Amino acid sequence: MIPIRPQVIRSSSGEELIVLTRAEFDALIAAVADRLEDADDVAVFDDRMAALQSGQDARLPAEVAASMLSGDSQLCALRRWKGLTQAELAERTSLTRGYISDLETGRKIGTDETFKAIATALEINPAWLYSDDRS
Secondary structure, eight states: OOOOOOEEEEOTTSOEEEEOOHHHHHHHHHHHHHHHHHHHHHHHHHHHHHHHHHTSOOOOOHHHHHHHHTTOOHHHHHHHHTTOOHHHHHHHHTOOHHHHHHHHHTSOOOOHHHHHHHHHHHTSOGGGGOOTTOO
């Protein structure tokens, strides 16, 4: 940033007037614009974090999304992200390992109650288990 060395002029009434070079003025305007942009970025970040923490925004963790991109179902990706086997998840939910497998592969659809139980067992946002294509 250009060092600002303003010239101060006093009016006859004692008011101070500041004279800047064009380069100093432009540097000052740019610095203000940068700070305003930074403040806007902080506000957006704070809003997004509040939405995530309140459950309004149900974005999946990056690891889960990457697992899904490599071919895993959403349920399988979430289970693996939590470090559980199908048998361990079955035990926590009182479902069978075979039923968990069927849900992961899409052979079974599952009920809202089933997915609520799975979300509780995985300690995740239940919205992560629901998609628009489920009937």
